[in-house]
């Protein structure tokens with residue numbers, strides 16, 4: 001079985017440079033898209049790699065271990081592709097999926113200033129008039145919008161919600177970068193303004209009018225699994241950096257690795273890696289087997305992996321101390337990137353609410 005990984009030749013030093021500059025070079029984005037790595041579960045008939053969720057998960061972990069900005073871009077493009085696969089008609093799949101495996105990346109715009117955790121407060125509207133749809137609203141923190149060819153916009157539509165495929169260069173679309181984000185600094189987070197964006201009705205995906213919560217959960221489930229595997233990558237990077245440093249750094253005439261308090265840190269890092277990986281494998285296997293439990297397992301995996309990644313990256317900075325504190329460095333990046341993983345695709349608190357609901361239902 002082929003194991004797909006972070007592209008050869010790109011290193012931690014490259015990722016450090018992109019983190020500091022805030023930009024992933026176009027050559028890298030295009031090359032990865034053309035290799036199908038940005039949405040690797042897309043079937044081969046659309047030029048994709050047709051990976052399973054488990055295989056794509058290990059790919060996400062491999063990419064996430066080097067650069068969470070690139071992994072974030074792949075998560076956004078993957079959510080867009082999964083949404084088109086689920087809700088798109090045959091002509092829509094032909095129109096939107098092939099570009100995503102031949103150089104184009106996509107963004108997913110749900111959040112608004114007044115609607116983050118609670119998407120029932122969405123204000124963006126999608127109106128159909130004959131053969132056209134018009135989209136009006138303002139989306140915030142849209143990962144990858146600065147690089148995207150397509151933006152999947154979720155808006156209100158006839159008492160429910162709807163996904164619209166909005167070309168990033170359509171008249172009425174304005175994209176403005178978020179300045180100096182805390183984490184995933186090169187992921188192209190942007191505010192997206194949609195001023196009466198008029199498009200052919202063929203840009204409206206199926207499922208228009210379904211409840212917003214149903215549409216959002218469908219897209220977020222792919223995103224949660226993808227982010228969770230990315231967090232596994234962050235934890236692995238922290239474990240590896242901590243072990244290498246603990247073996248080589250001499251403090252008090254012996255390597256750090258021989259100090260028992262440092263060994264406790266290494267044990268915690270190893271435990272985090274195992275727990276997060278097991279949670280992700282469970283969600284991905286259930287997803288591959290089309291079992292309905294995968295929706296809640298995705299919440300569990302994302303919660304487990306993101307909270308463990310946040311703890312692990314803090315521990316790794318502690319083990320490396322000043323050697324881990326430089327801007328762009330692997331564990332310093334992990335520390336900032338892991339924190340934002342606790343916010344996106346359903347924050348830790350939103351995940352806790354969902355998990356508590358499951359506890360109350362299953363453990364009465």
Ligand SMILES: Cc1cc2nc3c(=O)[nH]c(=O)nc-3n(C[C@H](O)[C@H](O)[C@H](O)COP(=O)(O)OP(=O)(O)OC[C@H]3O[C@@H](n4cnc5c(N)ncnc54)[C@H](O)[C@@H]3O)c2cc1C
Pocket residue numbers: 076108109110111112113115116117118140141142143144181183184189340343344345346347348349350353
């Ligand atoms: C780096 C980054 C990338 C992002 N990428 C995207 C993207 O690509 N597309 C997109 O649409 N959005 C994106 N977002 C937005 C993200 O989805 C929201 O930030 C997230 O949903 C939280 O919403 P909020 O920031 O408005 O916080 P709020 O909803 O205001 O929540 C504030 C705090 O209250 C907690 N909280 C909320 N509700 C409850 C409750 N009922 N009980 C207890 N606590 C609660 C939250 O967990 C949080 O800690 C991104 C955000 C960041 C930071």
